[in-house]
Amino acid sequence: MVKQIARGAMGASHRLFSQVKFAGGVLLDGERALANARVRAGQVLELRLAEEAAPEADATHPAGAVNIVYEDEDLFVVDKCAPLPCQSSARQTGDTLEARMRAQMPGWTFRPVNRLDKGTSGLMVVARHAHAQDALQRDLHTDDFVREYLAVVEGAPQAEEGWIDAPIRKAAGATIRREVGEGGQKARTHFCVEKRGALSLVRLRLLTGRTHQIRVHMAYMGCPVFGDFLYGAESPRLPGRFALHSAYIAFRHPESGERMAFASPLPEELARLLIEDAALERAARGEDVF
Secondary structure, three states: OHHHHHHOOOOOOHHHHHHHHHOOOEEEOOEEOOOOOOOOOOOOEEEOOOOOOOOOOOOOOOOOOOEEEEEOOOEEEEEEOOOOOOOOOOOOOOOOHHHHHHHHOOOOOOEEOOOOOOOOEEEEEEEOOHHHHHHHHHHOOOOOOEEEEEEEEEOOOOOOEEEEEOOEEEOOOOOOOEEEOOOOEOOEEEEEEEEOOOEEEEEEEEOOOOOOHHHHHHHHOOOOEOOOOOOOOOOOOOOOOOOEEEEEEEEEOOOOOOEEEEEOOOOHHHHHHHHHHHHHHHHHOOOOOO
16 A cells, blocks of 8 residues: 555655645655555655645634534534635635634645535535545545535425436526536436425435536526525525525545544524424414414
């Protein structure tokens, strides 16, 4: 294996090998390699240690809280609030999850594995180093990385559960908006209706990871995510966000291979939508609300 050869034949210390690995400098035939990757005869193993320059954090915006539900030397699992952009950029220089985390760890490079939209809350995996990010992203669109969401939607799918298998493409003339259409990228989502009503609770599992996949597929089914300004209708009941929550993730640890799983309950503001909707339905039937 890579680690055995690096530590044995190449004489790298545990500390040196860890530094190289964390910097993404373990290369097998010029490609990044995992520590437990097998090495065949004739392959070239390289260890490259280079300083990685991280962009400076935006000091003009005070950092808010980050709900870290798990961390080790390789990764974080965070429960992102909404509305909050995931990543900083030239256009997004204000409060972001990246800015908040880097304010606590100056000089650290933000490495998200699964990204969430600004208006989506819930669980995200953030790698602590390039090696872990590479390993986790290899699994991201396989059965080894499970991503389930809870959505409060307008109406509900007719079936109790099933698959949405509809390709997604960029909408004509749009920069951000997507749509279902021929020539789009393959997109597959599993759905299960957990509560029906004028507003319904649906659990969704991604089999692919297209931009806005759940939002596009729910709108395509005629039951857009509540509060979705892009594919449905914005609502003052959810200022700045929509009713989509990353509720469950499971994956293999990039180093140990251990199976890890995390769950996050529906946020209070989304649960309140369902409670209020149920009360209105009871009132409409002439039943006691309380």
